[in-house]
Amino acid sequence: MTTTQDARTTRYTEATIEADEKVPAIHIWRDFAATPAQLFRAHTDPELFARWIGPTGVGADITHWDARDGGSWSYTARGSDGREDFETSFHGCFHTVREDRIVQTFTWDGMPDGVSLETLTFEDLGDGRTRLHAVSLCGSFEDRDAWLRSGMEVGVDDGYAAIDTLLADGEL
Numbered sequence: 826m827t828t829t830q831d832a833r834t835t836r837y838t839e840a841t842i843e844a845d846e847k848v849p850a851i852h853i854w855r856d857f858a859a860t861p862a863q864l865f866r867a868h869t870d871p872e873l874f875a876r877w878i879g880p881t882g883v884g885a886d887i888t889h890w891d892a893r894d895g896g897s898w899s900y901t902a903r904g905s906d907g908r909e910d911f912e913t914s915f916h917g918c919f920h921t922v923r924e925d926r927i928v929q930t931f932t933w934d935g936m937p938d939g940v941s942l943e944t945l946t947f948e949d950l951g952d953g954r955t956r957l958h959a960v961s962l963c964g965s966f967e968d969r970d971a972w973l974r975s976g977m978e979v980g981v982d983d984g985y986a987a988i989d990t991l992l993a994d995g996e997l
Contacts, residue, residue: 848962851963853957857955857992864955868945869927880983893922898918898929927943930943946958
């Protein structure tokens with residue numbers, strides 16, 4: 826990542842994941858060669874979402890998907906970590922769903938009390954690129970730190986690379 830004083834000239838060609846020092850939040854930035862509408866679709870179309878959500882080699886079975894203000898979602902991830910097969914589920918509620926912004930809750934069933942509030946913004950950079958900025962506000966610093974220790978960056982990096990592939994192949 827290149828860091829400059831002007832956030833508009835910073836380029837996030839790979840996902841940048843940072844813990845907020847003041848609140849129990851995680852920030853993720855990533856730029857894509859896409860329109861905001863394409864990234865919005867990747868996050869709201871259940872068939873597309875299931876194709877990119879990471880990590881690589883883990884399948885996502887959408888069990889419920891209603892991407893609208895007041896809607897909800899759930900999916901089960903199945904795969905192998907190289908030692909054993911696993912299955913884990915996630916669910917949440919959509920609060921705001923519009924082309925430049927999604928606000929939703931996110932809960933991993935393995936940590937049911939650790940609900941986070943996520944805000945995703947899709948910023949048109951004006952050069953055929955869009956910046957995704959995701960903020961996950963966790964219930965505590967302990968929950969946030971557990972997420973960061975979980976290896977979440979592998980899923981984030983693999984998932985965003987899959988979005989790049991969908992874009993390059995004209996499927997998004």
